[in-house]
Amino acid sequence: MKITAAEITISAVKPEQYPAGELPEFALAGRSNVGKSSFINKMVNRKSLARTSSKPGKTQTLNFYLINESFYFVDVPGYGFAKVSKQERQAWGKMMETYFTTRGQLRAVVLIVDLRHPPTKDDCMMYNFLKHYDIPTIVIATKADKVPKGKWQKHQKIVRETLNMVAEDELILFSAETGQGKDEAWSALQRMM
Ligand SMILES: Nc1nc2c(ncn2[C@@H]2O[C@H](COP(=O)(O)OP(=O)(O)O)[C@@H](O)[C@H]2O)c(=O)[nH]1
Numbered sequence: 001m002k003i004t005a006a007e008i009t010i011s012a013v014k015p016e017q018y019p020a021g022e023l024p025e026f027a028l029a030g031r032s033n034v035g036k037s038s039f040i041n042k043m044v045n046r047k048s049l050a051r052t053s054s055k056p057g058k059t060q061t062l063n064f065y066l067i068n069e070s071f072y073f074v075d076v077p078g079y080g081f082a083k084v085s086k087q088e089r090q091a092w093g094k095m096m097e098t099y100f101t102t103r104g105q106l107r108a109v110v111l112i113v114d115l116r117h118p119p120t121k122d123d124c125m126m127y128n129f130l131k132h133y134d135i136p137t138i139v140i141a142t143k144a145d146k147v148p149k150g151k152w153q154k155h156q157k158i159v160r161e162t163l164n165m166v167a168e169d170e171l172i173l174f175s176a177e178t179g180q181g182k183d184e185a186w187s188a189l190q191r192m193m
């Protein structure tokens with residue numbers, strides 16, 4: 001995919017602010033700090049289009065990034081951040097549920113997990129949620145650069161089995177450091193536009 005333009009359209013706090021129009025959207029989902037923003041940046045070759053942070057729990061808005069004036073990446077707040085109140089967690093859950101279940105432009109959710117570790121309970125819940133609502137899902141196992149090549153297959157198998165992935169769903173090894181998996185991820189996304 002040749003990227004000719006990439007810009008933030010809006011950091012939305014409420015649905016009324018989501019962009020109008022019918023352009024396809026791909027939303028990122030995943031644990032806080034797993035690499036969602038880094039995934040977007042690597043995919044579009046921009047160092048800091050999506051804000052990355054070593055401090056988890058930062059993004060509390062839905063950030064819409066317009067790519068090539070033809071589709072959006074939507075960076076969403078991560079889950080599994082311990083230091084949030086129950087109230088905040090519920091507000092987060094509601095915002096995400098509404099977006100994921102009612103947004104007609106949403107073509108697929110890109111679920112990012114960490115290749116180094118088995119998916120967490122929250123990862124499994126998120127995957128099950130997506131399957132329950134029949135939302136097309138691409139699973140990206142990121143930080144592959146931190147796992148020795150000889151262990152990739154084993155770790156990939158653990159991801160697939162722990163999430164109990166359906167056979168049709170793609171699992172792609174990725175690294176925002178090396179760019180590994182980028183072409184594969186673009187192919188998967190383009191099939192869903
Ligand atoms: N080594 C390595 N570090 C990564 C990778 N992806 C993200 N990171 C790092 O993980 C941290 C969190 O990344 P970020 O994209 O902000 O996560 P987000 O909270 O899910 O958006 C940052 O310090 C990134 O540099 C990757 O593929 N490899």
Ligand SMILES: [Mg+2]
Nearest residue numbers: 036037051059
């Ligand atoms: Mg982020």
